[in-house]
Amino acid sequence: MKGLQGRRVFITGASSGIGAGMAKVLAGYGCKLVLHYNRNEKGIAQTLATVKEMGGEAEIIRGDFEQLDQLDKLFEQAWQFFGGLDALVNNAGLITKTLSLKDPAGEKFSRTLAVNLHAPYQLSCAFAKACIEAKQAGAIVNNSSIHGQATCEWFAAYAASKAALDAVTKVQAIEWGKYGIRVNVLAPGVVPVERTFDILNKPEMEQKWTNAMPAGRYGTVEEMGEATAYLLSEHSSWMSGSILTLDGGLIARGNYPQR
Numbered sequence: 001m002k003g004l005q006g007r008r009v010f011i012t013g014a015s016s017g018i019g020a021g022m023a024k025v026l027a028g029y030g031c032k033l034v035l036h037y038n039r040n041e042k043g044i045a046q047t048l049a050t051v052k053e054m055g056g057e058a059e060i061i062r063g064d065f066e067q068l069d070q071l072d073k074l075f076e077q078a079w080q081f082f083g084g085l086d087a088l089v090n091n092a093g094l095i096t097k098t099l100s101l102k103d104p105a106g107e108k109f110s111r112t113l114a115v116n117l118h119a120p121y122q123l124s125c126a127f128a129k130a131c132i133e134a135k136q137a138g139a140i141v142n143n144s145s146i147h148g149q150a151t152c153e154w155f156a157a158y159a160a161s162k163a164a165l166d167a168v169t170k171v172q173a174i175e176w177g178k179y180g181i182r183v184n185v186l187a188p189g190v191v192p193v194e195r196t197f198d199i200l201n202k203p204e205m206e207q208k209w210t211n212a213m214p215a216g217r218y219g220t221v222e223e224m225g226e227a228t229a230y231l232l233s234e235h236s237s238w239m240s241g242s243i244l245t246l247d248g249g250l251i252a253r254g255n256y257p258q259r
């Protein structure tokens, strides 16, 4: 893919699932990676090993995004590994599912907004500031979700965080276009990951979901990685403030299965 060789990319939440898939794909395109994790040490070691086996270069960094006061320091460390960064992938996310009446005081709601919205906002600001100071261009991908566009019961906190992330993406794309910084959203549909394998791979569950998807199957973490690579590459050089939805046609049809 054009313009990715040697690019320095910071991926948050690279210890499993989509983030690990992004790391593998971007390493394959020759990117140098800063891989973030929070609690999953085994997972990040596995992602790092995969990248190294491919001949890639990567460093790891740990941070809890509920500790918002530590994020600027975390970003500074991430920036220093390779003497700067060319791209930021805000992928880490807290996937909360709660009926609103089970969280009436909004404890989960606030935590979800901290990790899924405030942290990417803050990291993107730190990245943009550093790029502007270094007089260089940059690209940001915010991993949102189809829940930013169409949602269902249980997802008040999650859908709010993702819809707001979509909005922040547009605003930051407008504010930072003049500095050569592009900001876009990747909006995945249903992509089985370690966290959801057991549930989504049950035959009746798989049937329910895939019946609702024109493509007739789930997505893969590699497909999310390829789309991210596209959004960071020169192939999307005129794309900013956009939402790239990859969901097998699920929300185009507009029929989420009943939970």
Ligand SMILES: NC(=O)c1ccc[n+]([C@@H]2O[C@H](COP(=O)([O-])OP(=O)(O)OC[C@H]3O[C@@H](n4cnc5c(N)ncnc54)[C@H](OP(=O)(O)O)[C@@H]3O)[C@@H](O)[C@H]2O)c1
Residues within 6 Å of the ligand: 012, 013, 014, 015, 016, 017, 018, 019, 036, 037, 038, 039, 040, 041, 043, 063, 064, 065, 066, 091, 092, 093, 094, 095, 115, 143, 144, 145, 146, 187, 188, 189, 190, 191, 192, 193, 194, 195
């Ligand atoms: N899989 C899907 O179907 C799907 C669909 C749409 C959107 N997404 C989005 O894709 C992203 C990745 O999700 P995934 O499905 O790949 O799930 P996952 O495997 O559970 O990955 C979540 C990642 O976020 C990190 N994370 C969670 N809480 C954190 C915190 N407090 N501070 C810092 N990092 C934290 C985790 O780190 P540790 O495990 O190391 O703690 C992990 O690396 C999320 O933003 C999610 O909303 C996923």
